[in-house]
Amino acid sequence: MSSLERLTVLGAGVLGGQIAWHSAFKGKTVAVYDIAQDAIDRCRAAHEQYAAIYRSEVGASDADMTATRQRLTYGTDLATAVAEADLVIEAVPEIPHVKTAVYEEMAGLLPKDTLVATNSSTLLPRDFASATGRPDKFCALHFANMIWAMNYTEVMPHPRTSRETLTAVTEFAVEIGMVPIPLRKEQNGYVANSWVVPLLNAAQTLVTNGVATHEDVDRTYLLTGAKVGPFGMIDMIGMETCHNVLTYWGSVRGDAQMNANADYIKTHFLDRGFLGLQTGRGYYEYPDPAFERPGFLAVPDISVVPDLVTLMTTQTEALA
Structure with a gap:
């Protein structure tokens, strides 16, 4: 059993x-x-939505939800937030200099035994270890979106992470009902995002370049039996995170298409205040997204064929 009972979440x-x-x-x-x-x-508003989800999908009672709320506090003062923490999980934007600044500000505020973990989805813990001021007490602990259903967390050390830190953090993961996924080597993207980011970037490329609509891209994925397609995933992850990841890696790799995809998300969503599921609108509108409605995957009436042909030929004719 871990001794990590008091958690602070940054972000x-x-x-x-x-x-x-x-x-x-x-x-x-x-x-x-x-x-x-x-x-x-x-x-706070999202937590009230989660209360309803946990009742319907997890089987939680009203008493469970009341107890959950009583264990939560919220604030904008960093010193107060970390003053009694056994473990701090950093979940700030996926921008290296932002994460580094948070660690440097926090370093002098932490109790001496506090462990620190990054929830970064694509960046390596070694990049921030020194900034924490306690590299031996630092590792990556990356969670998946929809944590109540996708209950795994990826645990990744850097070369100076102590065995004691990894033991305590992994025990903490088990205590909160997570399946720990141990990484044997440092890897940008960890396990899940090593395949998720290429998938979502490829899907976004199809829309950015006008090859297909987001609905049709998702149909090709959902017809494999999946419950959520790439653009439903983008909404759940959040437009800001997707934009930050694409911007960073587009710059690092000199990838013009990835940068164009980031610009598309900024122009069509962020600049309009559409952040995805958290604001009720991204590629889909929530709580009743089109991909969950009856008929989304149905064979269409044959009468729509002329409209489909028009979609296929308009750009072709323009280029002829």
Whole structure:
């Protein structure tokens, strides 16, 4: 059994909010920190949505939800948020200099025995170990979106992570109901995002370049038996995170298509305030996304064939 009972989550975004809520549901005392009060307010609202989800999908009772809320606190003061933490999980934007700045600010505020983990989805823990001021007490602990259903977490050390830290953090993961996925080597993208990011980037390329609509891309995926397609995934991950990942790796790799995909998300969604599932609108509108409606995967009436042919020939004729 770990000694990690008091958790602080840095970053009240989509996944940070889920980690906080789920950990509190599993009995941990949780402080949620964000630099912005509006992010805290959105997180509180999301937690009320999670209460309904946990009742319907997890079988939680009203008493469970009341106890979960009582274990949660929220705030915008970093010193207060980490003052009693046994474990801090960083879930701030996927931008290296932002993460580094948070670690450097926090380093002098932590109790001496506090462990720190990054929930980064694509960046290596070695990149931030020194900034934490306690590299031996630092590793990666990456959770999946929809944590209540996708209950795994990827544990990745860097060369200076101690065995004791890995033991305690992995025990913590098990205590909150996660399947630990141990990484044997450092890998950008960990396990899941090593295949998820290429998948979502390829799907976004089809839309950015006008090859297909997001609905039709998702149909090709959902017809394999999956419950959510690439664009449903993008909505769940959140437009801001997807934009940050594509922007960073597009720059690092000199990938013009990846940069174009990031620009598409910025122009069509972020600039319009559409952040995905958390704001009720991304590629789909929530809580009733089109891909969950009856008929989304149905064979169409033959009368629509002329319209489909028009879609296929318009650009071809223009290029002739």
